[in-house]
Amino acid sequence: MSAQTVVSLGGVSKEFGKGGVVALQDVDLEIGPGEFVSLIGPSGCGKSTLLRIVGDLIQPSTGNVVVNGKSAHQARVDRDYGIVFQDAVLFDWRTVARNIGLPLELAGWNREKRRGRVQEMLELVELTGFESHHPWQLSGGMQQRVSIARALSFDPPLLLMDEPFGALDEMTRERLNLELLRIWQASGSTVVFVTHSISEAVFLSTRVVVMSPRPGRITGIVDVDLPQPRSFRTREEPRFAELVRDVRRALRRGGGFEAEEDDHEEERLIVAEEGL
Numbered sequence: 001m002s003a004q005t006v007v008s009l010g011g012v013s014k015e016f017g018k019g020g021v022v023a024l025q026d027v028d029l030e031i032g033p034g035e036f037v038s039l040i041g042p043s044g045c046g047k048s049t050l051l052r053i054v055g056d057l058i059q060p061s062t063g064n065v066v067v068n069g070k071s072a073h074q075a076r077v078d079r080d081y082g083i084v085f086q087d088a089v090l091f092d093w094r095t096v097a098r099n100i101g102l103p104l105e106l107a108g109w110n111r112e113k114r115r116g117r118v119q120e121m122l123e124l125v126e127l128t129g130f131e132s133h134h135p136w137q138l139s140g141g142m143q144q145r146v147s148i149a150r151a152l153s154f155d156p157p158l159l160l161m162d163e164p165f166g167a168l169d170e171m172t173r174e175r176l177n178l179e180l181l182r183i184w185q186a187s188g189s190t191v192v193f194v195t196h197s198i199s200e201a202v203f204l205s206t207r208v209v210v211m212s213p214r215p216g217r218i219t220g221i222v223d224v225d226l227p228q229p230r231s232f233r234t235r236e237e238p239r240f241a242e243l244v245r246d247v248r249r250a251l252r253r254g255g256g257f258e259a260e261e262d263d264h265e266e267e268r269l270i271v272a273e274e275g276l
């Protein structure tokens with residue numbers, strides 16, 4: 001493991017109950033600072049389990065997890081993580097501002113300091129003016145932006161995201177993808193992102209980690225050499241379609257070709273392969 005490693009997994013396996021489901025088997029992975037790594041694979045292949053192990057929410061059965069040079073547990077104690085789940089886990093009785101400021105409250109920041117930071121976060125996710133709203137007054141996309149702002153509020157070096165946009169419509173999702181990339185570049189944090197959408201993984205990532213089901217293993221890694229910053233145009237580049245194809249082939253090789261395909265993926269592939 002180099003000094004520059006943010007996440008280092010060595011021989012990580014997870015069995016749920018003795019003789020039970022082997023959710024992960026022998027996973028090795030190193031993630032460097034500033035990377036945007038997606039974990040992709042069909043439902044049940046262990047993506048969430050792997051993310052939860054990195055985030056110290058569950059323990060591996062065997063293997064080593066090192067985060068920022070220390071144990072995952074110590075990393076959690078040190079607030080090295082921001083975590084965003086599929087459904088924005090917001091507190092309905094708290095305003096947007098007080099949801100975003102919750103981790104800062106828990107960390108003992110005073111009111112003044114909190115207020116300044118929350119304003120910055122609202123700007124970052126383009127929700128200025130909504131600070132006094134309650135979560136139920138917001139759309140799903142806005143709620144998800146609040147949970148991203150909350151996760152980023154204490155400037156965590158590592159952002160863990162488990163299908164954060166899975167429940168949103170395609171257009172909102174594409175817009176939030178761009179927003180997330182802008183935030184990622186502005187904050188300089190490292191992101192581990194779980195998805196089962198091939199095109200989302202390629203669009204967002206610097207690297208796509210392909211997983212196979214039963215037992216969950218890493219069966220391929222695709223480096224995404226699309227230029228930064230990505231834009232609406234990125235999805236139309238021939239290279240994008242090639243990388244989508246590479247990920248799809250890696251999934252097929254791993255026996256896990258059930259990942260979600262977007263509506264235009266096939267067409268993009270034909271365009272790329274026919275050189276249209």
Ligand code: ADP
Nearest residue numbers: 016021023041042043044045046047048049050
């Ligand atoms: P994914 O996120 O890729 O859909 P998961 O990591 O949620 O997959 O699950 C991987 C496997 O582990 C599945 O077979 C799932 O049923 C099983 N599993 C996940 N969590 C538990 C748990 N707490 N107890 C028992 N089995 C679990």
Ligand code: MG
Nearest residue numbers: 047048049162
């Ligand atoms: Mg999952």
